[in-house]
Amino acid sequence: MNKTEILKALPTPCYVIDEQALIKNLEALHYVEEKAGCHILLAQKAFSSYCTYPLIAKYLSGTTASGIFEARLAFEEMGDRQIHVFSPAYKDEDFDELLKICGHIVFNSFSQWKHFRSRIPSDCKVQFGLRINPGYSEIETEIYNPCAENSRLGITEESFEENELDGISGLHFHTMCEQGADTLERTLAVVEEKFGRYLYNMKWLNLGGGHHISRPDYDREKLIRLVRNIREKYDLEVFIEPGEAVAINAGFLVTTVLDITKNGMNLAIVDTSAACHMPDVLEMPYRPMIVGSELPGVLPYTCRLGGPTCLAGDIIGDYSFEKPLSVGDKLIFTDMAMYTIVKNNTFNGMPLPSIYLLKADGRTELVKQFGYEDFKRRL
Numbered sequence: 001m002n003k004t005e006i007l008k009a010l011p012t013p014c015y016v017i018d019e020q021a022l023i024k025n026l027e028a029l030h031y032v033e034e035k036a037g038c039h040i041l042l043a044q045k046a047f048s049s050y051c052t053y054p055l056i057a058k059y060l061s062g063t064t065a066s067g068i069f070e071a072r073l074a075f076e077e078m079g080d081r082q083i084h085v086f087s088p089a090y091k092d093e094d095f096d097e098l099l100k101i102c103g104h105i106v107f108n109s110f111s112q113w114k115h116f117r118s119r120i121p122s123d124c125k126v127q128f129g130l131r132i133n134p135g136y137s138e139i140e141t142e143i144y145n146p147c148a149e150n151s152r153l154g155i156t157e158e159s160f161e162e163n164e165l166d167g168i169s170g171l172h173f174h175t176m177c178e179q180g181a182d183t184l185e186r187t188l189a190v191v192e193e194k195f196g197r198y199l200y201n202m203k204w205l206n207l208g209g210g211h212h213i214s215r216p217d218y219d220r221e222k223l224i225r226l227v228r229n230i231r232e233k234y235d236l237e238v239f240i241e242p243g244e245a246v247a248i249n250a251g252f253l254v255t256t257v258l259d260i261t262k263n264g265m266n267l268a269i270v271d272t273s274a275a276c277h278m279p280d281v282l283e284m285p286y287r288p289m290i291v292g293s294e295l296p297g298v299l300p301y302t303c304r305l306g307g308p309t310c311l312a313g314d315i316i317g318d319y320s321f322e323k324p325l326s327v328g329d330k331l332i333f334t335d336m337a338m339y340t341i342v343k344n345n346t347f348n349g350m351p352l353p354s355i356y357l358l359k360a361d362g363r364t365e366l367v368k369q370f371g372y373e374d375f376k377r378r379l
């Protein structure tokens with residue numbers, strides 16, 4: 001069986017993580033780590049399918065977490081790798097546990113740093129950093145722009161308290177989204193202009209995520225030059241924490257056509273929902289790809305796909321196919337590993353898709369299966 005046949009044989013809806021594709025991404029990231037002499041961390045918020053953590057640990061330096069739960073997940077499942085954490089604000093009751101399991105803790109403000117620094121034991125090995133907001137980004141979607149006006153994310157140049165840096169060993173910025181090394185170059189110029197004088201006293205700089213390093217057209221050699229340059233100029237360690245670049249194009253969502261109707265155009269209802277199983281389709285928004293389909297109007301049969309929820313806007317997109325769809329047909333959405341499984345929900349009592357791992361040798365393994373109890377337990 002070829003890959004399409006293997007996927008279409010699975011019960012739906014299901015996510016399928018493609019181990020071979022994941023390895024390809026990890027190889028690209030590992031190459032950058034080696035050549036640039038930096039550390040690359042998986043940003044777990046994009047992809048936390050920990051059945052793959054032992055594999056990821058072979059290629060990357062560790063993970064970054066958005067808070068206590070992701071930090072714990074890495075601690076339990078990734079083995080002996082670095083764990084970094086950044087959160088816009090920590091809670092008192094989580095902080096002591098974070099101190100035990102994280103190597104690096106990044107604060108979003110001087111007030112958070114001052115609040116927690118008195119609770120750090122004197123023999124503590126954790127390194128502390130501050131997230132800066134350079135006020136420069138090339139992200140056009142406001143909801144994804146940490147440098148938008150009045151952003152709560154990161155310390156601006158105006159709010160930087162240079163007399164409160166005792167105990168701080170690194171700076172962190174995250175201002176990119178699905179971007180290339182050119183954007184990083186322009187961003188670094190602003191970071192250096194505004195915060196460069198502090199970097200000479202720092203041990204590390206974290207360049208955040210949003211670097212599309214494993215995309216074929218990404219200029220890895222430029223990234224390597226930029227990282228080496230920064231390392232040498234300020235004599236510090238560099239971290240990069242991509243989420244997307246780890247899991248991009250490394251998974252599928254397989255669905256079955258449940259009904260076909262018409263209202264001004266062909267409509268199909270499938271057993272997966274944009275709102276529940278791929279919320280970025282509505283949030284970003286974007287149109288996911290389906291194997292064997294084209295943009296509407298390109299192939300003879302065009303159809304709008306929607307989910308079985310009662311939300312009018314639960315529309316996945318318009319697609320054209322060689323032949324009309326029929327009830328029972330299976331469709332394969334691509335690039336469904338990242339920002340999907342971590343974001344899904346059971347709105348409308350929608351079942352959660354099962355999770356399969358497609359091994360490099362072509363076997364599929366059922367990782368997780370969900371049912372009514374998973375829905376009920378959260379309510």
Ligand SMILES: *Cc1c(COP(=O)(O)O)cnc(C)c1O
Pocket residue numbers: 043045046086174176177178208209210211241242243244245
């Ligand atoms: C979202 C996020 C990342 C990962 O971003 P990607 O776009 O998935 O690479 C890394 N660091 C921080 C602080 C983030 O908020």
